[in-house]
Amino acid sequence: xxxxxxxxxxxxxxxxxxxxPKLREALLNAQFDLGAQKDFAVLIIIGGVDGAGKGETxxxxxxWMDPRHIVTYAFxxxxxxxxxxxxxxxxxxxxxxxxxxxxxxxxxxxxxxVNRVLGKCTDNDLQKYxxxxxxxxxMLVDEGVLLLKFWFNLSxxxxxxxxxxxxxxxxxxxxxxxxxxxRFKVYDRFREISEHALRxxxxxxxxxIVVPGADPRFRSLTAGRILLEALKKRxxxxxxxEKRADAVPPMPQLDxxxxxxxxxxxxxxxxxxxxxxxxxxxxxxxxxxxxxxxRKHSVILVFxxxxxxxxxxxxxxxxxxxxxxxxxxxxxxxxxxxxxxxxYLWRFWRHVPGLGGITIFDRSWYGRVLVxxxxxxxxxxxxxxxxxxxxxxxxxxxxxxxxMFKYWLHITKDEQLRxxxxxxxxxxxxFKITDEDWRNRDKWADYEAAVCDMVDRTSTEISPWTIVxxxxxxxxxxxxxxxxxxxxxxx
Amino acid sequence: xxxxxxxxxxxxxxxxxxxxPKLREALLNAQFDLGAQKDFAVLIIIGGVDGAGKGETxxxxxxWMDPRHIVTYAFxxxxxxxxxxxxxxxxxxxxxxxxxxxxxxxxxxxxxxVNRVLGKCTDNDLQKYxxxxxxxxxMLVDEGVLLLKFWFNLSxxxxxxxxxxxxxxxxxxxxxxxxxxxRFKVYDRFREISEHALRxxxxxxxxxIVVPGADPRFRSLTAGRILLEALKKRxxxxxxxEKRADAVPPMPQLDxxxxxxxxxxxxxxxxxxxxxxxxxxxxxxxxxxxxxxxRKHSVILVFxxxxxxxxxxxxxxxxxxxxxxxxxxxxxxxxxxxxxxxxYLWRFWRHVPGLGGITIFDRSWYGRVLVxxxxxxxxxxxxxxxxxxxxxxxxxxxxxxxxMFKYWLHITKDEQLRxxxxxxxxxxxxFKITDEDWRNRDKWADYEAAVCDMVDRTSTEISPWTIVxxxxxxxxxxxxxxxxxxxxxxx
Numbered sequence: 008x009x010x011x012x013x014x015x016x017x018x019x020x021x022x023x024x025x026x027x028p029k030l031r032e033a034l035l036n037a038q039f040d041l042g043a044q045k046d047f048a049v050l051i052i053i054g055g056v057d058g059a060g061k062g063e064t065x066x067x068x069x070x071w072m073d074p075r076h077i078v079t080y081a082f083x084x085x086x087x088x089x090x091x092x093x094x095x096x097x098x099x100x101x102x103x104x105x106x107x108x109x110x111x112x113x114x115x116x117x118x119x120x121v122n123r124v125l126g127k128c129t130d131n132d133l134q135k136y137x138x139x140x141x142x143x144x145x146m147l148v149d150e151g152v153l154l155l156k157f158w159f160n161l162s163x164x165x166x167x168x169x170x171x172x173x174x175x176x177x178x179x180x181x182x183x184x185x186x187x188x189x190r191f192k193v194y195d196r197f198r199e200i201s202e203h204a205l206r207x208x209x210x211x212x213x214x215x216i217v218v219p220g221a222d223p224r225f226r227s228l229t230a231g232r233i234l235l236e237a238l239k240k241r242x243x244x245x246x247x248x249e250k251r252a253d254a255v256p257p258m259p260q261l262d263x264x265x266x267x268x269x270x271x272x273x274x275x276x277x278x279x280x281x282x283x284x285x286x287x288x289x290x291x292x293x294x295x296x297x298x299x300x301x302r303k304h305s306v307i308l309v310f311x312x313x314x315x316x317x318x319x320x321x322x323x324x325x326x327x328x329x330x331x332x333x334x335x336x337x338x339x340x341x342x343x344x345x346x347x348x349x350x351y352l353w354r355f356w357r358h359v360p361g362l363g364g365i366t367i368f369d370r371s372w373y374g375r376v377l378v379x380x381x382x383x384x385x386x387x388x389x390x391x392x393x394x395x396x397x398x399x400x401x402x403x404x405x406x407x408x409x410x411m412f413k414y415w416l417h418i419t420k421d422e423q424l425r426x427x428x429x430x431x432x433x434x435x436x437x438f439k440i441t442d443e444d445w446r447n448r449d450k451w452a453d454y455e456a457a458v459c460d461m462v463d464r465t466s467t468e469i470s471p472w473t474i475v476x477x478x479x480x481x482x483x484x485x486x487x488x489x490x491x492x493x494x495x496x497x498x
Numbered sequence: 499x500x501x502x503x504x505x506x507x508x509x510x511x512x513x514x515x516x517x518x519p520k521l522r523e524a525l526l527n528a529q530f531d532l533g534a535q536k537d538f539a540v541l542i543i544i545g546g547v548d549g550a551g552k553g554e555t556x557x558x559x560x561x562w563m564d565p566r567h568i569v570t571y572a573f574x575x576x577x578x579x580x581x582x583x584x585x586x587x588x589x590x591x592x593x594x595x596x597x598x599x600x601x602x603x604x605x606x607x608x609x610x611x612v613n614r615v616l617g618k619c620t621d622n623d624l625q626k627y628x629x630x631x632x633x634x635x636x637m638l639v640d641e642g643v644l645l646l647k648f649w650f651n652l653s654x655x656x657x658x659x660x661x662x663x664x665x666x667x668x669x670x671x672x673x674x675x676x677x678x679x680x681r682f683k684v685y686d687r688f689r690e691i692s693e694h695a696l697r698x699x700x701x702x703x704x705x706x707i708v709v710p711g712a713d714p715r716f717r718s719l720t721a722g723r724i725l726l727e728a729l730k731k732r733x734x735x736x737x738x739x740e741k742r743a744d745a746v747p748p749m750p751q752l753d754x755x756x757x758x759x760x761x762x763x764x765x766x767x768x769x770x771x772x773x774x775x776x777x778x779x780x781x782x783x784x785x786x787x788x789x790x791x792x793r794k795h796s797v798i799l800v801f802x803x804x805x806x807x808x809x810x811x812x813x814x815x816x817x818x819x820x821x822x823x824x825x826x827x828x829x830x831x832x833x834x835x836x837x838x839x840x841x842y843l844w845r846f847w848r849h850v851p852g853l854g855g856i857t858i859f860d861r862s863w864y865g866r867v868l869v870x871x872x873x874x875x876x877x878x879x880x881x882x883x884x885x886x887x888x889x890x891x892x893x894x895x896x897x898x899x900x901x902m903f904k905y906w907l908h909i910t911k912d913e914q915l916r917x918x919x920x921x922x923x924x925x926x927x928x929f930k931i932t933d934e935d936w937r938n939r940d941k942w943a944d945y946e947a948a949v950c951d952m953v954d955r956t957s958t959e960i961s962p963w964t965i966v967x968x969x970x971x972x973x974x975x976x977x978x979x980x981x982x983x984x985x986x987x988x989x
Contacts, residue, residue, distance in 0.1 A: 065822045073810070074817050074827050075860055081823035087578045112823055181788070297672070319564070326565050331556045332572035332603055336565050344835040369566055 008202045012160040012217045018224040030231045031071045037238040038072045038108070045106035045348070047151045047241060051234070052114045055159030056197075057187055058169040059220025064159070064230050065110050071231065078103060082113035091305075091361030093407040094118070095143065099356040104348035105151075115140055116204060123200045124193055133200070137207045139399070146396045148212035149389075150350035153241050156213060157230055158205060159220040163194045169221070266459045272419055272478045281481035288488035289328035295495040296329050296365070304498065305409045306365040308491075311373050312416025313454075314444045315426040317477050317484075321416065322367055324484045325491070329365065339370040351375060351385075351393075352400055362408055372397055373413075376461050381453045394464040401470040410494060411470045414487060415458060416477040420451050499693045503651040503708045509715040521722045522562045528729040529563045529599070536597035536839070538642045538732060542725070543605045546650030547688075548678055549660040550711025555650070555721050556601055562722065569594060573604040582796075582852030584898040585609070586634065590847040595839035596642075606631055607695060614691045615684055624691070628698045630890070637887045639703035640880075641841035644732050647704060648721055649696060650711040654685045660712070757950045763910055763969045772972035779979035780819035786986040787820050787856070795989065796900045797856040799982075802864050803907030804945075805935045806917040808968050808975075812907065813858055815975045816982070820856065830861040842866060842876075842884075843891055853899055863888055864904075867952050872944045885955040892961040901985060902961045905978060906949060907968040911942050 018026075041049065051068075053061050069077055080101045089097040095115065103109030119136035122128045128136075148154055161169060170187060173179045190197065205215045216233055218226050276284070295301050308325070310318045326334055337358045346354040352372060360366040375397070380390040405411060418426070427448075430440050447454070466472040473490050477483035509517075532540065542559075544552050560568055571592045580588040586606065594600030610627035613619045619627075639645055652660060661678060664670045681688065696706045707724055709717050767775070786792050799816070801809045817825060828849045837845040843863060851857040866888070871881040896902060909917070918939075921931050938945070957963040964981050968974035 062821060062823070066818070069822045070814065070818050074814065074822075075810070075829040077822075078826060079822040110822065319566070323561065323565065327557070327561050330553060331560045331565075331568075331570040331601065332553070335569060338566040 008205060009160050009162075009198065009217060012219040013162040013165075014219065015165075015221060016219040016225045017222045018228055020224070023224040023228065026228055030228065030235065034068075034072050034231060034235050034238075037235060037242060038076060040242050041108070041238060042076055042106045044242065044245070046245065047153050048103045048105050048348075049108040049153045049155070049238070050103060050147065051108065051110045052116070052154070052156040053110060053112050053159070054114065054116050054157070054201075055218075055220065056161040056166055056194075057190060058166055058173065059159035059161045059218075060223060060226050061112065061159050061220075063223065064157075064218075064227060065112070067227055068110070068231070068234070072108070076106070077108045077110060079110040080112065082111065082117070088361065091363075092359055093403040095403055096356060096359060099353060102152075102349060102353060104345065106348070115143070116208075120197075120200055120204055124197050133204070134207075137204055139403075141208055141210070142395070142399050144208065144213045145210065146352075146392075146399070147350060148210075149392055149396075152350065153237060154213040155234060155237055156208075156215045157233075158201070158215050158217045159226065160217050161220050163198075165221045166191060166194060265455060266462060267417060267455055267474075270417060270474065270476050272417075272476055274476050274482050275479040276481040276485055278481070281485060284485045285324065285481075285488070288485065288492050289324070291492045292325070292328040292488060292495075295492065296333060298495075300498050301410075301495055302363045303408070305360045305362050305404075305407075307360065307404060307409050307411050308365070308367045309371045309373070309411070309413040310367065310369050310416065311371060311377065311414065312475075312477065313418050313423055314447055315423050315430065316416035316418050317480050318369060318416055320480065321414075321475075321477075321484050321487055322369060324488065325367070328488075333363075334365040334367060335360065336367045336369060339368060339374060352396065355400075359404065360409075372400065373461060373465075376465075377454065377457050378447075380457050381450055394461075397465055398467055398470075401465075401467070405469045410498065412491060412494070413466075413470060413472045415462065415472055415474045416483060417474055418477050420448070422478055423448065499696055500651050500653075500689065500708060503710040504653040504656075505710065506656075506712060507710040507716045508713045509719055511715070514715040514719065517719055521719065521726060525559075525563050525722060525726050525729075528726060528733060529567060531733050532599070532729060533567055533597045535733065535736070537736065538644055539594045539596050539839075540599040540644045540646070540729070541594060541638065542599065542601045543607070543645070543647040544601060544603050544650070545605065545607050545648070545692075546709075546711065547652040547657055547685075548681060549657055549664065550650035550652045550709075551714060551717050552603065552650050552711075554714065555648075555709075555718060556603070558718055559601070559722070559725070563599070567597070568599045568601060570601040571603065573602065573608070579852065582854075583850055584894040586894055587847060587850060590844060593643075593840060593844060595836065597839070606634070607699075611688070611691055611695055615688050624695070625698075628695055630894075632699055632701070633886070633890050635699065635704045636701065637843075637883075637890070638841060639701075640883055643841065644728060645704040646725060646728055647699075647706045648724075649692070649706050649708045650717065651708050652711050654689075656712045657682060657685060756946060757953055758908055758946055758965075761908060761965065761967050763908075763967055765967050765973050766970040767972040767976055769972070772976060775976045776815065776972075776979070779976065779983050780815070782983045783816070783819040783979060783986075786983065787824060789986075791989050792901075792986055793854045794899070796851045796853050796895075796898075798851065798895060798900050798902050799856070799858045800862045800864070800902070800904040801858065801860050801907065802862060802868065802905065803966075803968065804909050804914055805938055806914050806921065807907035807909050808971050809860060809907055811971065812905075812966075812968075812975055812978055813860060815979065816858070819979075824854075825856040825858060826851065827858045827860060830859060830865060843887065846891075850895065851900075863891065864952060864956075867956075868945065868948050869938075871948050872941055885952075888956055889958055889961075892956075892958070896960045901989065903982060903985070904957075904961060904963045906953065906963055906965045907974060908965055909968050911939070913969050914939065 041047075053065060055061055065079055069079070078101075082097065082101075085094075085097055098111070098115055101109065101111070119128070119133055119140075123130070123133045144154060170183050170191060174183045205217075209215045216230075218229050218233075220226050310322060312318050322336065326336070335358070342351075342354055355368070355372045358366060358368075372393075375385065375393040376390050379385045380387075401411060427440055427444065462472045462474065473486075475483045475486050532538075544556060546552055556570055560570070569592075573588065573592075576585075576588055589602070589606055592600065592602070610619070610624055610631075614621070614624045635645060661674055661682060665674045696708075700706045707721075709720050709724075711717050801813060803809050813827065817827070826849070833842075833845055846859070846863045849857060849859075863884075866876065866884040867881050870876045871878075892902060918931055918935065953963045953965065964977075966974045966977050
């Protein structure tokens with residue numbers, strides 16, 4: 008993988024002087040088009056050997072292009088807000104919006120590779136990380152991010168020479184630390200692990216680009232030209248960029264047997280019993296919400312369901328057992344301008360609670376495979392891949408200590424009609440019925456198919472769906488509360 | 499101040515039962531109108547004596563209204579990201595957008611009052627904090643925030659009874675901590691300081707509302723009704739809400755003598771000397787940017803100036819001496835949807851760097867008193883008050899360790915024309931000329947007056963303006979770099 012980059016590549020002063028101004032102008036023009044079209048974001052990941060010119064190249068790109076539209080992040084140790092959330096959170100919050108260029112130093116590759124080199128994790132752990140990275144990058148690329156991964160290489164000999172040269176010049180002596188020499192000692196191990204990581208994560212959509220780092224002119228022109236070509240190619244594709252659907256087509260509906268139709272919708276709870284159980288479970292929930300064992304987790308509740316399914320009133324039965332300082336409700340409406348400039352999961356990542364927090368999503372990322380699928384707001388390729396992207400997302404949350412609950416509040420089509428009519432009569436519920444609600448009703452069958460697919464594809468062991476028969480509100484609320492309390496009991 | 503609230507106010511069970519449903523429905527309706535109009539944000543500040551029902555009231559408001567559009571924040575110790583920025587930053591980031599209700603427990607009042615009670619600061623310190631709070635709240639109110647400040651009161655006797663009652667019930671025993679009793683011991687001192695703080699910060703726009711806290715029914719109906727009346731009054735005002743201009747009118751222009759016209763625009767630097775000085779100052783700047791004494795500050799650079807004044811290229815001369823990982827450039831364009839839903843300084847607060855960071859604002863909060871003033875994007879009252887709001891903002895930054903530089907890049911009207919024409923010829927500079935640039939030129943005199951007022955009113959000892967004669971680019975760049983280096987030298 009590094010064989011070709013190990014050679015002593017060189018570009019002459021004359022050639023550089025001739026080529027640099029042309030490259031610079033072309034890059035500036037491409038950057039302008041990127042900012043004007045705002046079709047996609049560019050994310051440049053910088054990795055490689057110390058002393059191979061990582062920082063210099065990034066500084067140069069900032070000099071060549073308009074630095075006002077490039078944002079460079081160096082990821083050191085996480086802040087305490089970052090440490091309380093899944094490791095990917097800090098990278099999500101730093102993602103460049105469409106039209107901009109983001110540069111990540113110390114990306115999601117740093118920790119896995121360094122930890123493996125230092126023996127802090129096993130080959131299996133590394134493999135797991137790389138698999139996560141692979142899926143994460145695939146998501147970014149599918150979402151339209153132009154992802155460029157540069158690996159700056161030095162052979163062992165070149166690195167030794169480089170460190171010595173820096174040390175011997177009083178002006179650059181400060182740049183070489185003991186840590187650098189310590190890392191030089193594990194060069195071979197670092198190279199071996201890196202090679203493995205690069206191989207595993209080089210994909211058609213986001214291949215690694217290994218740049219020989221010894222000659223500044225060679226590496227600068229190389230990196231600059233690759234960036235330019237990638238930008239130009241992508242800009243030329245424009246709107247015509249092809250979206251490939253995943254291999255698996257949606258389930259055909261061969262008979263009338265569906266998950267939602269198999270539910271027993273006659274389940275009811277009489278008032279007295281309801282009130283007794285409500286008090287009991289709310290009391291238990293209140294105690295759990297203050298318990299140490301729950302507070303070391305984050306708690307995430309997702310509410311989906313038919314319009315008028317009773318989401319709002321069910322949420323209140325939960326929040327009224329909690330302290331307002333502890334929970335946050337995130338009502339999901341149309342994305343804002345800033346959210347539309349990012350991959351679709353970005354707007355949910357920004358609300359991910361830290362440990363000790365409780366977040367209730369009133370509608371959620373499942374909009375992608377429900378309303379966006381049914382209304383055609385995204386392509387089939389987009390919602391088909393969303394199932395696995397969502398599973399990955401939830402896995403990261405759970406791995407980081409989240410306790411997840413996902414509820415589908417189910418009512419029949421007739422019951423919905425009855426509730427719509429009732430609501431139109433009650434003045435202070437007037438805000439709950441819109442024209443859109445009536446339109447959605449017409450697509451009941453499509454939504455039903457989408458819900459069944461959603462449950463089939465995203466009800467996983469670590470994050471199962473609870474389908475709540477919500478024909479009878481008391482029954483539904485108790486089922487919800489009970490499921491919460493029972494889960495907390497097992498923590 | 500607390501005399502009336504100390505009395506044993508009571509509401510009977512019957513009255514509460516009769517009034518509560520009406521109040522609830524009215525609140526829900528008002529909240530709906532708030533969300534539909536999206537004209538203003540509601541910020542509720544909760545303070546008062548422990549045990550006076552602060553938490554209970556907030557929970558109740560969440561129960562009465564739609565909790566999806568209320569966000570409650572409890573401010574404990576700051577996170578490390580918060581601690582690296584001015585104390586107000588954490589409150590800015592939690593501000594509710596228009597159409598929503600935010601509840602702050604432990605607001606900007608907590609620390610000053612508690613510190614004074616514990617003797618950790620002097621009367622003078624407290625006075626200074628209260629003055630800052632006064633100005634901050636005035637800004638929020640002027641920006642249209644409906645600010646309600648509730649103080650929940652208990653007499654000393656009532657608090658003792660309350661703590662004992664909680665302690666004797668096994669279900670609520672956990673709520674009384676040693677800390678509560680310790681604080682009870684300083685009740686008189688706490689009351690004295692609080693009374694002073696409340697008096698100093700009760701203004702026409704944001705008066706304190708002291709709520710008797712002993713009887714839950716009395717305090718709930720009181721708080722609920724006040725919130726309802728405030729909401730209804732403000733909703734009814736709608737767009738007609740009167741904006742009062744500050745007392746001071748803009749400076750009349752009686753003669754032709756203006757700051758900008760008094761500059762010596764013939765200053766030049768010949769090429770050889772420029773290159774020598776550029777290398778020297780860039781080198782010095784690079785060293786300073788890595789020095790410990792600079793890195794314990796945050797550095798904020800503000801660039802304002804005429805179109806084609808050379809801001810972009812001047813910024814590059816600075817950034818090319820820095821490491822891309824250390825600085826961030828924030829180009830200020832039209833505000834996004836999320837930014838428009840907040841007070842106008844919000845979008846700058848969100849970019850305030852932590853200690854060790856360098857942020858360069860390419861245009862800035864001064865847009866309020868330049869383009870927004872001249873183009874009539876805000877009322878005269880709005881831009882007149884902006885001067886002192888901006889001074890307050892910058893004072894907070896500097897107090898927190900920011901080193902601030904504010905540059906106005908000045909060229910003559912003729913020179914601008916020459917540069918516009920030149921740029922139209924050069925292909926890779928094509929993005930720099932827009933129709934708007936030509937339109938702005940027509941209002942040169944208005945902008946000139948605005949710039950002079952801006953410098954007069956916001957060039958303060960702690961954050962002075964540097965006016966840069968930018969007719970000759972080399973001269974301007976060196977003047978900029980030199981001012982940076984000289985300031986760093988004195989740190």
